[in-house]
Amino acid sequence: MRQLWITLRLAAHTGWQGLRQWSGDAAYETYVRCAMRNGNAGLLTREQFYVEQLNRKYSRPNRCC
Amino acid sequence: MKTVKVLVWIAVATVGAVALSTVALHRGEPINATWFVLAAACFYVVAYRVYSAFIAAKLLALDDTRATPAERHDDGRDFVPTNKWVLFGHHFAAIAGPGPLVGPTLAAQFGYLPGTLWLIVGAAFAGCVQDFVILFCSIRRDGKTLGEMARDEISKRGGIIAQLAVLAIMIILLGVVALVIVNALKSSPWATFTLAATIPIALLLGVYLRFFRPGRVLEASVIGVTLVMFAVVAGQWVADSPSWARVFTLSGVTLAFCLIAYGFAASALPVWLLLAPRDYLSAFIKAGAIFSLATGILLVRPQVLMPPLTRFVDGNGPVFAGKIFPFCFITIACGAISGFHSLISSGTTPKMIQREGHARFIGYGAMLLESFVGVMAMVAACAMSPGVYFAINSPSSIVGATPEAAAQTISSWGYPLTAATMTGLAHSVGEQTLLNRAGGAPSLAVGMAQIFSSTLGGERLLSIWYHFAIMFEALFILTVLDAGTRVGRFMVQELGGRVWKPLGRMNWMPAILLSSALIVSMWGYFLYQGVVDPLGGINSLWPLFGISNQLLAAVALAVATTVLLKMGRVKWIWVTLLPMIWLVIITMTGSYQKIFSANSRIGFLSYANALAAQIAAGKIPAAKIVETQHVIFNQRLDAGVTAVLAVMILVLVVEAVAQWYRILTASRKPALQETPYVATQWAEAD
Numbered sequence: 019m020r021q022l023w024i025t026l027r028l029a030a031h032t033g034w035q036g037l038r039q040w041s042g043d044a045a046y047e048t049y050v051r052c053a054m055r056n057g058n059a060g061l062l063t064r065e066q067f068y069v070e071q072l073n074r075k076y077s078r079p080n081r082c083c
Numbered sequence: 084m085k086t087v088k089v090l091v092w093i094a095v096a097t098v099g100a101v102a103l104s105t106v107a108l109h110r111g112e113p114i115n116a117t118w119f120v121l122a123a124a125c126f127y128v129v130a131y132r133v134y135s136a137f138i139a140a141k142l143l144a145l146d147d148t149r150a151t152p153a154e155r156h157d158d159g160r161d162f163v164p165t166n167k168w169v170l171f172g173h174h175f176a177a178i179a180g181p182g183p184l185v186g187p188t189l190a191a192q193f194g195y196l197p198g199t200l201w202l203i204v205g206a207a208f209a210g211c212v213q214d215f216v217i218l219f220c221s222i223r224r225d226g227k228t229l230g231e232m233a234r235d236e237i238s239k240r241g242g243i244i245a246q247l248a249v250l251a252i253m254i255i256l257l258g259v260v261a262l263v264i265v266n267a268l269k270s271s272p273w274a275t276f277t278l279a280a281t282i283p284i285a286l287l288l289g290v291y292l293r294f295f296r297p298g299r300v301l302e303a304s305v306i307g308v309t310l311v312m313f314a315v316v317a318g319q320w321v322a323d324s325p326s327w328a329r330v331f332t333l334s335g336v337t338l339a340f341c342l343i344a345y346g347f348a349a350s351a352l353p354v355w356l357l358l359a360p361r362d363y364l365s366a367f368i369k370a371g372a373i374f375s376l377a378t379g380i381l382l383v384r385p386q387v388l389m390p391p392l393t394r395f396v397d398g399n400g401p402v403f404a405g406k407i408f409p410f411c412f413i414t415i416a417c418g419a420i421s422g423f424h425s426l427i428s429s430g431t432t433p434k435m436i437q438r439e440g441h442a443r444f445i446g447y448g449a450m451l452l453e454s455f456v457g458v459m460a461m462v463a464a465c466a467m468s469p470g471v472y473f474a475i476n477s478p479s480s481i482v483g484a485t486p487e488a489a490a491q492t493i494s495s496w497g498y499p500l501t502a503a504t505m506t507g508l509a510h511s512v513g514e515q516t517l518l519n520r521a522g523g524a525p526s527l528a529v530g531m532a533q534i535f536s537s538t539l540g541g542e543r544l545l546s547i548w549y550h551f552a553i554m555f556e557a558l559f560i561l562t563v564l565d566a567g568t569r570v571g572r573f574m575v576q577e578l579g580g581r582v583w584k585p586l587g588r589m590n591w592m593p594a595i596l597l598s599s600a601l602i603v604s605m606w607g608y609f610l611y612q613g614v615v616d617p618l619g620g621i622n623s624l625w626p627l628f629g630i631s632n633q634l635l636a637a638v639a640l641a642v643a644t645t646v647l648l649k650m651g652r653v654k655w656i657w658v659t660l661l662p663m664i665w666l667v668i669i670t671m672t673g674s675y676q677k678i679f680s681a682n683s684r685i686g687f688l689s690y691a692n693a694l695a696a697q698i699a700a701g702k703i704p705a706a707k708i709v710e711t712q713h714v715i716f717n718q719r720l721d722a723g724v725t726a727v728l729a730v731m732i733l734v735l736v737v738e739a740v741a742q743w744y745r746i747l748t749a750s751r752k753p754a755l756q757e758t759p760y761v762a763t764q765w766a767e768a769d
Contacts (some may be wrong), residue, residue: 039165040172041363043301052159068298069355071160073459076354077573077589078228079249079426080361081566083182083256083417 045071092132097127106199106391114461118595119195120380127534131209133495135447137213142655143219145439148724150761152226153435160225165236165435167444173435175449176366178214179373181260181524181560182417182632183345183457184737188464188523188530189625190414192402195443195465196391197411197460205412205419206454209662213636213654215446216643216659217425221433221443223757229429236645237754241738244731250578251728252423252631253571254602257346258609259624260560265338266522266621267553267615272331273318273513273546274339274553278329280314281364281558282345290355300363307364308371311558315551322513323424335614342564343607348564349600358565365562370401372531372555376459377682379534389465394496402479402521403622404684410670418457420662422635424450428486437765462525463530470500471508471517475526479519489518513546521619524560528552571602612717615710620685623721626677630670630725634732637666641739649745651751667736674729678722687722691715696701 023036036042046064062070102122106114139145156162165173190198190756221227222269230249234242241269265626268275288303296302299480321327333341349358398406403414417423425517436442464472474482474489482489494498508516517525532548541549546739573589575598582586586594613620640663647656680686694715697703703711746753 024293036169036172038301039169040176041300043299043411046298048163049159052157052163056157064292065297067439068292069353072276072354072359074161075431076358078430078565079423079567079570080177081180081563082178082421082423082427082433083180083252083262083563083628 042071095125099129100323101452103203107196108368108452109391113388115384116380116387116466117384119199119458119462122199123455126454130211131448131451132293134207134435135211135443138212138215139440139443142532142652142658143216143442144710145219145440145442146325147440148762150472150763150765151222151436151439152316152433152758154763154765155758156225156434157720157762162429162434164437167437167441170179170432170437170441170444171449174427174432174445175452176369177431178421178424178449179369179453179456180417180423181263181556181614182421182423183453184460184527184556184559185260185263185523185625186404186415186418186629187457187461189402189621190411191389191461191464192393192395192400192476193407193411194392194396195387195389195461197396197407198415198461201412201415202418202457202461205415206450206457209665210420210424210454211450212658212662213420213422213444213643214424214428214450214638216647217639218428218433218436218442218446219439220643220646221429222436222439225758226230227429228432229425229642232429232642232646232756233419233638236642236649237742238733238738241638241641244403244735244738245635245642246574246578246629248422248635248638249426250571250730251724251731252628252635253567253574254605255609255624255628255631255724256423257564257567257571257606259612259621259628260563261342261346261606261610262608262613262620262624263522263524264342264560264564265335265555265610266520266619267524267528267557268333268338269335269520270332270516271514272328273322273550273641274332274557275333276321276327277311277314277318277550277554278557278561280317281311281361281554281561282357283532284310285357285361285364286377288363289356292360293355297713299417302361304363304367307360308367311364311368311554312551315547317666318550319513319530319546328629336611338552339607339610339614342610345561346568346603346606347566347599348585350568350602351595361558361565362562365558368555369559369562370551371457375458375535376531377455379531379538380459380462383534383537385413385462385466385534386653387462389752391468393469398682398685401473401481403625404682405626406754409673410626411672412669413626413633415457416629418454418460420636420666422632422637422639425635425639434473438763441729442533442739460527460763463534464526464534465530467526467530468498468500469506470494470498471504471529472526473498474500474505475520475529476523477519478521480619482519482618486518511542511545513714514549519619521621523621524553524556568599568602568606571606572598575601580682599614612713612720616714616717618690622684623687623718626673627721627725627728629730630673630677633666633670634728637663637670637732640666640733641735644757645739645742645746648743649755653747667732670732671729674725674732677725678729687718687725688754691718691722694718719727 105118153164180652191299233245288307470493473493482492486505490500490502509559531552536545615626640659643659
């Protein structure tokens with residue numbers, strides 16, 4: 019039973035993280051992790067990153083017919 | 084174990100073959116939709132297991148030891164290594180637009196068979212191949228765009244054609260999808276209110292996401308989707324209130340101008356304020372509605388009432404004119420193969436892929452799913468009685484403007500229909516009329532509503548489900564409209580900046596306003612001409628969109644073929660070459676017929692000449708002469724646009740063939756433009 023509970027929790031966690039990544043909810047955390055890894059200085063704030071990311075995304079075809 | 088696997092695959096293939104044969108050969112009584120689902124699902128599974136594996140191994144030789152652009156340039160912004168399931172969702176959300184819903188619905192006028200077969204077979208052997216191979220090419224070139232690859236691999240002129248094709252498809256696409264919305268919303272206060280309400284909701288979310296909870300997309304989407312659902316219900320109160328209903332009862336022309344103003348605003352306003360939050364809303368509702376439709380079809384298993392072939396295979400269909408070849412293929416468009424997908428496959432996706440091996444699942448697999456959406460749209464459209472289908476989708480100039488006239492005309496075609504059926508159906512979905520709503524959206528919404536209400540709520544909720552479906556389709560289309568207008572603005576600025584430098588400054592407000600006005604006036608013109616077209620607009624514009632879309636697919640397949648030749652895969656070149664030849668044949672035949680056909684419902688020029696002759700003979704009342712001259716001008720303009728598209732195809736083919744000849748006759752191995760091999764640093768498992 020305990021094993022089942024752990025499996026279910028793990029599945030729910032994976033699903034939730036997948037949903038957050040798909041929707042863009044986790045984009046800032048991904049960016050920060052990457053910046054830390056690469057030792058980038060001048061990290062953007064969450065708000066700056068949000069606007070910058072949208073401007074980039076919507077300047078090229080990103081929705082199809 | 085291996086024997087069991089082989090037996091399972093043989094069983095899947097057998098079930099698929101039986102189901103497909105049943106769909107193809109069944110005559111007489113209505114057929115159950117389950118056969119469509121089974122045929123499509125089994126065919127897709129086998130195609131994925133066999134054909135995509137063959138392409139991955141023999142043609143592309145996908146290499147999981149090679150670092151992808153996402154690994155080499157990992158910057159947390161553009162280049163982000165992403166789990167393959169998440170990236171599949173991203174890629175599918177990007178490629179799935181209104182095309183696979185509207186195209187099959189329109190093509191249902193030929194009967195269910197031609198469209199269904201092309202959706203299934205075309206996707207497996209053309210659309211998926213294009214998406215997969217272009218994704219691979221872009222991964223191997225650091226995420227280069229289709230235009231850049233066309234320039235590098237074919238010729239500079241090939242690159243320019245690709246850019247022009249993208250702009251052409253963008254303009255025609257935006258005009259035609261806007262026309263679909265107009266035809267769905269005109270004279271419908273409920274639907275108009277619901278869609279209008281999504282704009283303030285999006286603005287609210289925009290402010291919330293920008294200033295209060297930056298980037299918290301999920302919580303904002305939950306708020307937004309709840310508000311949109313409330314707007315669907317509130318639309319009924321608006322429709323029931325005489326004073327409010329008057330405000331939201333708009334004519335086609337008024338709606339067209341509203342959409343043009345919306346497109347301008349979405350392009351010129353900051354992206355965080357309107358465009359992005361509306362896109363978030365759309366993404367969730369899109370995913371939910373498609374999932375619900377699939378579940379609904381599986382639960383309800385409706386009978387398909389449309390015959391396999393209708394009498395309109397002769398080319399005189401009321402929805403659009405033209406025979407199965409080439410118009411069924413051009414009309415289906417995105418559900419089987421879409422050139423626009425190649426922009427996504429050479430856009431965001433190649434920069435996020437973790438391993439080359441994932442390209443098969445994402446490139447080939449996502450297109451299979453899109454095709455499946457097309458099959459479901461076909462089922463939803465064909466599950467209603469053919470008489471009702473033709474009454475909704477035919478223009479008043481063909482079937483008449485009243486239920487009685489429509490019932491008489493359509494019954495005389497052999498599809499029984501009574502005026503009471505149409506009046507009753509309109510009443511039960513909360514509309515004043517469902518007649519003359521060419522464009523596919525309302526008939527698909529009726530089909531979806533009937534399936535949804537059979538699952539949940541029964542007749543009582545039919546009107547809510549209908550307006551939910553209309554809202555879903557319109558939201559879907561608005562996403563394409565606003566995002567497309569903005570991208571079109573960037574293209575206009577980029578191209579215009581070469582002529583007049585200040586226009587190319589992306590942050591200069593006059594340049595933003597001017598280029599936004601230019602792009603909306605271009606697609607707005609097509610929209611307007613569609614709205615005032617006596618033949619309903621869709622008859623002229625949807626084939627034009629189909630031709631431009633397939634032109635872009637031909638560009639993509641020409642690039643793919645060239646790359647494969649350079650890789651030395653001459654033996655397997657038919658994989659991309661045959662779909663390309665097929666596309667060139669259907670687009671050239673379609674273009675020729677749209678320009679020169681003597682049938683005035685097909686040929687732009689013959690229709691223009693027929694109208695001119697009527698003016699000359701004094702058959703047009705004086706009050707209608709100016710209007711008729713506009714229609715004549717529009718037909719000649721459409722003929723000119725079609726001719727330009729056809730010339731672009733021919734130039735591209737000549738350029739590509741010349742390049743292939745050089746490659747095949749060169750004494751030295753041609754230079755591949757791939758980025759050099761770098762071994763992955765990541766562990767094998769992902």
